Amino acid sequence: MMRLFAATAAALLLLSACEKSDEAPRVTEKETTEAPRIAPVLTTADAVDPHSFAKPLEARVYHVALDLSVDFDAKRVSGTATLDIDRKPDAKEIVLDDKGLEIQSITDGEKPLQYKVGAVDENLGTPLAVALNPDTKKLVITYKSAPDAQALQWLSPAQTAGKQHPYLFSQGEAIYNRSWIPTQDSPGIRQSWEAKIHVPAPLTAVMSAPRAAEPLTQGGETIFSFNMDKPVAPYLIAIAVGDLKFRSLGPRTGVWTEPSMLDAAAAELADTEKMVDAAEKLFGPYRWGRYDMLVLPPSFPLGGMENPTLTFLTPTFIAGDKSLVSLIAHELAHSWSGNLATNATWADFWLNEGTTTYAERRIVESLYGPKVAAQQVALGVDALNKTVAENGGSKGADTRLHIDLKGRHPDAGLSDIAYEKGSAFLRTVESIVGRDKFDAYMRGWFDRHAFQPVTSAMFLADMREHLVKGDKALEARLQLDNWVYKPGIPSNLVKPDPQAFAEVDKAVAAFAAGKPLDTALWARWTTDERLRFLNKLPRKLPKARLDTLEQGLKLNDIRNSEVRFAWLDLAIGNRYDPAIPSVEQFVTSQGRGKFVRPLLSALFEDEVWGRPKAIAIYAKARPMYHPSVTGRIDKLGLGAPAANKN
Incomplete structure (x- = not known):
């Protein structure tokens, strides 16, 4: 998710020709990148998620199959969610997360299962406890989302660019997907998933997964099928439905948006394929197949959302001169930091966003030069200093990277501390150990933790094992624990280049x-x-x-x-x-x-x-x-x- 600083002037941007194609990417064979069938659930104390009712060590969801119809008049999605579960042999129940779902029935595919919806928590919603028979390995939940489901926004034709058709999109991060998908909505419980989505013709559905088959139109509706064979955090399941067209930007990149916005969006995104190439050189292979983007209507609440294979983007990044495309570098970098290695709980949100902000600027530097990257670093430190001041200064509890969010909504941790303090931490480590050594370390981090949930404690332990290697002098210089667990800004912060904005500061x-x-x-x-x-x-x-x-x-x-x-x-x-x-x-x-x-x-x-x-x-x-x-x-x-x- 992007909290962005602008990229660079158009004169500094690389030129890239777009392949002009309005056809959607063809269905291809599954990617060969190995991913675990069931991603691990961490057992350490700091991996217990206070923002989920789930008890994954007793019983957990590892695959979700959706079969849903989209009803624009009722503002609901309805149908079934079939959950494959892994459980202890003596587990009596599985607990899911629910916020406003209208449950009609739950079975094991044949026999009804008893269930109970618990008390409402203002932030979390309600627990949905389902009783398990000794042989239960699957749940089939028939349900409807509420018309005011928090993850879903329903737009009238007048609220779209084309003014002819309605539009639906979802925003799942951090804990909103429980309002339209009954599952264990915790980033530490990774799940593969598939979906069949029924939409009114002639609308198009896209999701954060490759198409599994060609769309089928019959009886006034079109059925779209998707399959994500890699386990992902549940908040990364995303959907959009509307009058959408596709244009290729390169061999594995492209953009979806409304027809009237397609030319402007494609022009602004022309460098995307080069960004993917640059990111791979820095962080290792891109493991998700395609990297496509969806430019949404103006009501989209974020700069960007890193949904796998299909980043969701605000149209506010379209400036006409490509000057805000660091947004794309940021969301692309999430393909490694966030989507590949994901914070196990929202207390470690910085592992997603701080690492990504650091990576974003490395991609920008690779494509647009060190001056541009240095200026973005300086803007980032400005934002960090401002945020620290607004959150209690050097002693403010919310200025820590590992933040205490118990009893609060995860959005309370959505600040420039996660983004800019996290980025500054990694930039400081890089400056101390050297770029070549740090780059090798980061590639190894993503390889060792691909498709896994991670915590701050895991990151520091991994850094000590593979980077510090027992060097006590280096450990002292790095101040690892101060950066992650203490408030304020550690004394070893590498300051931004004082010459980055020399001319501007003189004008100020x-x-x-x-x-x-x-x-x-x-x-x-x-x-x-x-x-x-x-x-x-x-x-x-x-x-x-x-x-x-x-x-x-x-x-x-x-x-x-x-x-x-x-x-x-x-x-x-x-x-x-x-x-x-x-x-x-x-x-x-x-x-x-x-x-x-x-x-x-x-x-x-x-x-x-x-x-x-x-x-x-x-x-x-x-x-x-x-x-x-x-x-x-x-x-x-x-x-x-x-x-x-x-």
Whole structure:
């Protein structure tokens, strides 16, 4: 999942020709990459998942087979989930995760099984306990998702680019998939899966798995079949249904999106095949077959979601000049860090995101050069320092990499600590041991833990075994435990290159001192340089200086979403009224949580000037937002209670 910094200017990007094809990738034979039939379940104390009701050491799901119909009128998916289970011989029950599912029956394929839905937990949903017979090895669950299932967003035709057909997409991370799939929804319980999806013709279904057969249309519906033969974390099962077309970008890459968006999406993603090649040179073979992407409608709540074989992407990365494509490097890197070796619980979310952020910048450096990577590192450290300050400073408990989330929703750990402190940790280790040695270590880490859940303790033990190798002096220099288990930023942090933004920082100082705005500099700066300029300006500026910025740079209308967000954040902090129409247009035209939550929150926190504006704007914007976004904004108190129902 992406919390992204911009990539680079178009002039620095490599050119790549797209293969022009509107045909979906053909069904191919299974990949030969070996993966365990049943991935291990960890028995260490730090692998106990407080965000799942499952008891996997008693009985666990290892394969899910879905046969579901998509009903746009009722806003439900319904059908069966057949679960293959592994169990102790004396296990009396298996416990699944459930949030709002309407269970109609559960059998072992022949005989009914007794089941009980437990008490509701606000964050986790409910346990679904199914009694097992001595010979039970399979559960067949007939069910419906609720119309307000948290993982699913149903869009009317008017909310799509084409305006002709409805659209459905899912967002499962962290614990939302339990609202549409009855299974053990824990990242430590990896499961292979397959699906048959029935959708109204002429719509197309895509999922985070290869197609298992050609689509079959009959009786007004089309049936799409998928098969993921590798065990994955359950949150990585994803679906989208809509008016979708495909275009190839290379031998193993391509993009799906609505027809009217296909040209722009393909042009922006032209370098994807080269990114895959670069990532393989760094981290070892790509083990998932194809790497395709789906560019979703603007309401998608994230920058990107690394669903295997089919990354889901926000359209806000389409800037027209490829300047935000580090998003693709990030989501691609998850094919190793996150999808291949996955945090066993959300307490170690940094193992997914910090490792991926580090890998993202290595891919960017490989393709676009060390200056671009150095600037992104500097932006990352800026974000890290800001987040540490906002979370209690050097003693704040939530500034640790291994974070305590008991009693809280996993989304509470979704901050730049996981991304930027994790990345800074690996970059620091690299600087101490040397890049060649560290690259060899990381390739080995992914090989040793392919298709497995992992914990912070496992990572540190593996690093000590394969990198430190008993060298006490090296151990002391690395400060491994300080990085992972202690709050704040360790003293051995490798600082970013002070020259990375030398010209920009000089311009910031000049503008802050009251000198004229240099629009010529701005015109030739990359997105990263523009972000640095806006983010480094004094947080309090008089209206006249804000007028100079807006009028000189046309910031209220700028197309680049990252730059516009940085400007609007500054404007709201200064009660700058001329920016309010831009704020309203921005947050009502896309639903990316990274953008809409901070802007609406900042408005709402200003009780006199901003709060009435926030309430009025949110009332207009809320219908297009995904439940994972509205759930967090609603808790601020925005909107009337009646409008806060999902």
